[in-house]
Amino acid sequence: xxxxxxxxxxxxxxxxxxxxxxxxENALRKELPQAxxxxxxxxxxxxxxxxxxxxxxxxxxxxxxxxxxxxYDRILVQPTHxxxxxxxxxxxxxxxxxxxxxxxITLGVPLLSNTADVQQLAEIxxxxxxxxxxxxxxxxxxGSEHFANVVYLALQAAFHMIGRKDMFVGTVExxxxxxxxxxxxxxxxxxxxxxxxxMLVAGDHALNDMAGEEEDSWKSVLAMQGLSVxxxxxxxxxxxxxxxxxxxxxxxxx
Numbered sequence: 230x231x232x233x234x235x236x237x238x239x240x241x242x243x244x245x246x247x248x249x250x251x252x253x254e255n256a257l258r259k260e261l262p263q264a265x266x267x268x269x270x271x272x273x274x275x276x277x278x279x280x281x282x283x284x285x286x287x288x289x290x291x292x293x294x295x296x297x298x299x300x301y302d303r304i305l306v307q308p309t310h311x312x313x314x315x316x317x318x319x320x321x322x323x324x325x326x327x328x329x330x331x332x333x334i335t336l337g338v339p340l341l342s343n344t345a346d347v348q349q350l351a352e353i354x355x356x357x358x359x360x361x362x363x364x365x366x367x368x369x370x371x372g373s374e375h376f377a378n379v380v381y382l383a384l385q386a387a388f389h390m391i392g393r394k395d396m397f398v399g400t401v402e403x404x405x406x407x408x409x410x411x412x413x414x415x416x417x418x419x420x421x422x423x424x425x426x427x428m429l430v431a432g433d434h435a436l437n438d439m440a441g442e443e444e445d446s447w448k449s450v451l452a453m454q455g456l457s458v459x460x461x462x463x464x465x466x467x468x469x470x471x472x473x474x475x476x477x478x479x480x481x482x483x
Contacts, residue, residue: 230302232264234479235292237320238309238429240270242278246430249466253309253429256472260479264305267292271316289323297331307337307479309429309466311370312377337478341380346474351387353470358396358423358461365419366396367410368427369439369447372403381405381427395419398427399447401438407447411454421457424448430464 236254241247258266270276270286279286287295296304306324310317317339324336341347358366370381381398382405388396395417399410414422424447426435439447440460448458465471 231300232261233267233296233301233304234258234261234264235267235269235296235304235306236309237269237271237289237306239316240272240275240279240286241430241432242275243430243432243436246432246435246464249430249464250309253466253472253475256469256476257307257479260476261305261483265301267296271319289320293323293327293331293334297327297334302333304331304334305337305479305482306335307475307482308339309475310339311341311427311429312339312373312375312380313342314373314375314377317377318375335482337482340471340474340478341384342478344383347380347383347387349474350471351384351391351393353468353474354396355388355391355393356470357468358425360393360395361421361423363419364395364421364423365414365417366393366423366425367414367447367451368396368398368425369407369434370398370400370403370427371434372400374403378403384427401434407450411451414451414456415454419456421459422451423459423461424451425461426464428464429466431462432464435462435464 236257238250268286269289269292276286308320324334327334372378381400385398397410397413399405399407424439448460451458
């Protein structure tokens with residue numbers, strides 16, 4: 230039986246951020262060394278930017294068109310996306326369409342697919358960001374208008390339930406926003422804040438929306454309120470325990 234493993238990421242055009250994706254991909258490869266590995270980026274904008282630099286990365290449709298041509302007996306699709314959001318639904322639709330010609334194709338779940346995943350991520354980040362006196366940790370997620378956005382609130386609740394009431398979660402394009410997080414920081418009386426991306430990569434959102442020098446960046450918004458702000462510019466994909474969460478989801482497909 231010949232197996233193909235497709236790792237599907239949103240992608241990044243920031244070269245230094247690419248390492249986070251590659252480390253997750255490498256962990257998945259080690260988990261299934263007998264499979265042929267393929268990379269997919271779902272962002273058409275990022276694929277175009279990379280194509281201009283003479284690097285071709287498949288879209289989901291392109292990958293399935295090639296790989297369901299008869300060479301493979303089984304295709305496993307493992308996304309690196311965090312939520313069951315719109316991006317994940319697009320991947321699922323592509324896989325469902327491919328099943329009409331190729332039944333032996335299976336789609337894995339996103340990083341946070343159930344309550345246990347949320348609890349596990351909370352424990353991992355609890356270890357990665359030790360509590361500091363008079364300090365808060367703020368995670369910046371991407372956010373979505375999709376109902377799956379409630380996972381961010383569930384993660385903050387999981388932090389607080391394990392005693393980390395100094396940990397907060399906000400989003401760039403969803404709710405809670407940075408202003409909502411700021412109110413909680415002020416209510417808690419914290420003076421120091423560590424900002425970290427709750428994203429696979431520390432790409433454009435982390436470098437600009439979170440840590441940028443513009444007055445509307447999260448760092449600037451918090452600093453203007455008299456808070457001392459430190460930025461942690463490392464994607465979640467760099468954390469070996471989070472890499473293993475993706476590997477666990479891949480093993481569930483097997």
